[in-house]
Amino acid sequence: MIADFLSWWYGPGWRTALVNVHGRARGVLEDFSVGLLARTLFSPFRQIDAGSVRGPLSVQMQAWFGRVFSRFFGAGLRSIMILIGLVGALLSWVFGVIWLVFWPIMPLLPLLGVVAWLAGVGI
Amino acid sequence: MSEFRYRAPRARQARAGRLLGQQWMQYVLLLAAVVLVLLALVMLLEGNALGWVVVGLTGPLVSAAVWGGSLRHIPTSGGTALEDVLETAVLARVPKDPTPKDFAKIVMNLAGGKFFASRFMLGRDFLTQIASDNQSDTSRLIARAETLRGAGTEVTSAMIAAALILEHPDADQYLAHVGLSGEDLPAGVAWLEHIESLIGAYKNRKKHPGGIGRDWAFGFTPLLERFGRNLSEQAAGGVIARKLEARERVVDQMMDMLGQAGRRNVALVGQLGSGKTKLVHMLAERLLDPDTRVPRGLAYNQVIALDPSTLISSAQGRGQLEDMVLRLCGEALNAKNIILFLDDAHLFFEEGTGSVDLSTALTPFLDGGALKIVLAVDEQRWTQIVQRNGSLAQYLNRVIVAPSDAAETHQAMENQTLLLEHQYKVLYTYQSLQTAYELSGRYIAEQVMPGRALSLLEAAAHASDGGLVTRGSVEQALEQTRGVKVSTANTQSERDVLLNLEDRIHERMINQTHAVRAVSDALRRARAGVRNTARPIGTFLFLGPTGVGKTELAKAIAAVYFEDEQNIIRLDLNEYVRSEDVARLIADPAVDSHSLTAQVSQRPFSVVLLDEIEKAHPEVLTTLLQVLDEGILRDINNREVSFRDCVIIATSNAGAEKIIQHIQAGENLEQFEQQFIDELINTGAFRPEFLNRFDEITLFRPLDQSELKQVIDIILRGINTTLASQKLSVSVAEDAKVRLVQAGYDARLGARPMRRIVQRTVENIVADHVLQQTAAPGSTISISLAEVEAALARSGAK
Numbered sequence: 001m002i003a004d005f006l007s008w009w010y011g012p013g014w015r016t017a018l019v020n021v022h023g024r025a026r027g028v029l030e031d032f033s034v035g036l037l038a039r040t041l042f043s044p045f046r047q048i049d050a051g052s053v054r055g056p057l058s059v060q061m062q063a064w065f066g067r068v069f070s071r072f073f074g075a076g077l078r079s080i081m082i083l084i085g086l087v088g089a090l091l092s093w094v095f096g097v098i099w100l101v102f103w104p105i106m107p108l109l110p111l112l113g114v115v116a117w118l119a120g121v122g123i
Numbered sequence: 124m125s126e127f128r129y130r131a132p133r134a135r136q137a138r139a140g141r142l143l144g145q146q147w148m149q150y151v152l153l154l155a156a157v158v159l160v161l162l163a164l165v166m167l168l169e170g171n172a173l174g175w176v177v178v179g180l181t182g183p184l185v186s187a188a189v190w191g192g193s194l195r196h197i198p199t200s201g202g203t204a205l206e207d208v209l210e211t212a213v214l215a216r217v218p219k220d221p222t223p224k225d226f227a228k229i230v231m232n233l234a235g236g237k238f239f240a241s242r243f244m245l246g247r248d249f250l251t252q253i254a255s256d257n258q259s260d261t262s263r264l265i266a267r268a269e270t271l272r273g274a275g276t277e278v279t280s281a282m283i284a285a286a287l288i289l290e291h292p293d294a295d296q297y298l299a300h301v302g303l304s305g306e307d308l309p310a311g312v313a314w315l316e317h318i319e320s321l322i323g324a325y326k327n328r329k330k331h332p333g334g335i336g337r338d339w340a341f342g343f344t345p346l347l348e349r350f351g352r353n354l355s356e357q358a359a360g361g362v363i364a365r366k367l368e369a370r371e372r373v374v375d376q377m378m379d380m381l382g383q384a385g386r387r388n389v390a391l392v393g394q395l396g397s398g399k400t401k402l403v404h405m406l407a408e409r410l411l412d413p414d415t416r417v418p419r420g421l422a423y424n425q426v427i428a429l430d431p432s433t434l435i436s437s438a439q440g441r442g443q444l445e446d447m448v449l450r451l452c453g454e455a456l457n458a459k460n461i462i463l464f465l466d467d468a469h470l471f472f473e474e475g476t477g478s479v480d481l482s483t484a485l486t487p488f489l490d491g492g493a494l495k496i497v498l499a500v501d502e503q504r505w506t507q508i509v510q511r512n513g514s515l516a517q518y519l520n521r522v523i524v525a526p527s528d529a530a531e532t533h534q535a536m537e538n539q540t541l542l543l544e545h546q547y548k549v550l551y552t553y554q555s556l557q558t559a560y561e562l563s564g565r566y567i568a569e570q571v572m573p574g575r576a577l578s579l580l581e582a583a584a585h586a587s588d589g590g591l592v593t594r595g596s597v598e599q600a601l602e603q604t605r606g607v608k609v610s611t612a613n614t615q616s617e618r619d620v621l622l623n624l625e626d627r628i629h630e631r632m633i634n635q636t637h638a639v640r641a642v643s644d645a646l647r648r649a650r651a652g653v654r655n656t657a658r659p660i661g662t663f664l665f666l667g668p669t670g671v672g673k674t675e676l677a678k679a680i681a682a683v684y685f686e687d688e689q690n691i692i693r694l695d696l697n698e699y700v701r702s703e704d705v706a707r708l709i710a711d712p713a714v715d716s717h718s719l720t721a722q723v724s725q726r727p728f729s730v731v732l733l734d735e736i737e738k739a740h741p742e743v744l745t746t747l748l749q750v751l752d753e754g755i756l757r758d759i760n761n762r763e764v765s766f767r768d769c770v771i772i773a774t775s776n777a778g779a780e781k782i783i784q785h786i787q788a789g790e791n792l793e794q795f796e797q798q799f800i801d802e803l804i805n806t807g808a809f810r811p812e813f814l815n816r817f818d819e820i821t822l823f824r825p826l827d828q829s830e831l832k833q834v835i836d837i838i839l840r841g842i843n844t845t846l847a848s849q850k851l852s853v854s855v856a857e858d859a860k861v862r863l864v865q866a867g868y869d870a871r872l873g874a875r876p877m878r879r880i881v882q883r884t885v886e887n888i889v890a891d892h893v894l895q896q897t898a899a900p901g902s903t904i905s906i907s908l909a910e911v912e913a914a915l916a917r918s919g920a921k
Binding site: 016030031033040045047074077081111113115120123 | 135136139167168170174175179180181183185187193329333334335339343457459
């Protein structure tokens, strides 16, 4: 059983863990709609003031400013969300990498613990 | 296949996973790891270096938890040995040198065995009872299970369960006992795989497809949220349906039309029950989980259904209603991610209760093409819309939705059962699905597949037996909702009625034993399940003079077999003497609810009595030929109406005089029956091809005076039944009865005058007693010959 475990741990298990790290980071990006928000970065936020307006120049100018504001407001909000998403994905990835680094050590931890105890390592 | 290698790596891993792969075990391991870390932390903070050893112990715990998770499902290794292909859950339990009985014990506790035990109604211990305990049979069992694997990679518990049954020499007999055959077992395996895939998909579904910023580029839709129903929100939380190939093609077609540059609308046109609304739900589901086939402009679009009655009830007057529709369409257009769905779209294009003609408001949006809109309408309504508003049809991209075929319908039923089981807390058996398909096809004419099967399946949930929806539940649901009898006679009282049909019929009619026997035999065949279901229950031609019991026998069948004398559809064919009258037979139910097809649609389980058939126009008879032959008649709208659960009785007086002559000459019916029928053909009264369509041609003979006296008794029984409410009864002296028969006897009119004579004498005498208060409640009014004579004299009878 131990042999089975070790052959899985240092073989397909490790590979699966690597795939999962990528999957989780991509999941975070999706949860924060990063790709979608990037594609629509300068779209009017919730289509507010998005429609074309007919009328005198002053009305049209007002609508144009409204539209520009909506776009920039949207871009600002989206950028914040994209940033949060990217940071979240990065954190997920970093933790994932740490996990992957620790992965091969994990079965050896009892041995390392005994060594540390014998060496009298303190904190 | 080689012998099972107990110590093969995959088998070892599966056994390890049986313990470590348990959810609770993983929680225990991880919890222990956390406790150890905390303990180690405390020890180390107190300067105890032994804490490192404790920390070290967490490594194996966490590793074991992670490994255990991966062992729940160990992928097949590509080999062909038993241990390479067995499903993990089975493999983990297989002992050394397994016998078929070992496999039976294993699978009866796993999904596959439980599935067949419950859904196929085989019982929990069935597999262990039939399995061999001879180890040499194992390889044959596994080989059989492998044949069920198809393109899959694993031999599952369901395949082994099915193989255990199929391997038994008496498999066909066992399966027949529960109404199944060997071919049903692979279908069961596929059904379980489907259920498991749906559950897997449900567990892995995205809680919020597209993420939290999904709708930021799209507009707010407060008005649509108030007046519409968001199908996409329903789809996001629902079970993912199996991809039905033909339906997926229609969804692809819809996406192409909605994603194109021109008019972005779809009009789904199909018969009721063809699955138009379901297609729109599938579209909503696809758009929320966009794959490469979904045009980018449609990804994460939401489908909102509008209901005309909600709109009508919310608006005061037409002006406000049109204004609201304009605002709703405008909102959908501006939001840029809304697809409007008008189910039963004709309700938006016609005036009526619950409907309103909004073509003026909607047409510009349809013509302009910017608004994405889907309409669903049935074929007839579509034709009406096109006739009324031809330009509207030009603006719409029509997609025909065809009824589903048998395989697709079964898949749709399998999808639907999961929802219904959750909703009604029931379990559907495999037999119930089969029966729902078969019976809905026969009896639910107003819908097409899959809708007709699904609606029957849902109705059956209310007739479940202890939470189990069986073949009987489906039959019962159909019997309750349609008034038909489809189950075979299964109660003692029902069997008694059928076995003694002749006696029951003779309680209300005299003699004519030949006719009564012929009809009773046909009814018994039907209820015993041995009749040809592609024809009516029975078709009879009753020939004979007036007043000999032809109509009475039809009524008796309605009362005894169809449980109500009212279950008779009577057509006087002397009213169908012109060729144009054919149209009246098959008229639209909405136009003429008394047409033959309309009445049979309403009451498919009835006696159809075609009186005086010899008087009908030949074209009317030709139309009826199809009914006699196939049990099917198409109405004016080309909809099939089934007569397959009707008893069809045609009556005729043709040649009545001849019958009287033969009988008066002392001949028996059997002696001149064939000669008489030949004469009818030779004289052109009936065409031979018409007469040949009947199961039985039965001659009724005139009643003699002693039989008419029995008719008097039957009539008197009826009077006593009526008087019972007043606690009175009447008895007539025997000589008085003889006098009544003499007074009413007419060889040409048979028993018909008897009722009139009894009315004029007995009923009048009783009426006098009641009005004069000479008959106290609880007493019997005895009528003597003298009283009858007096009453006859008073009425002027002979």
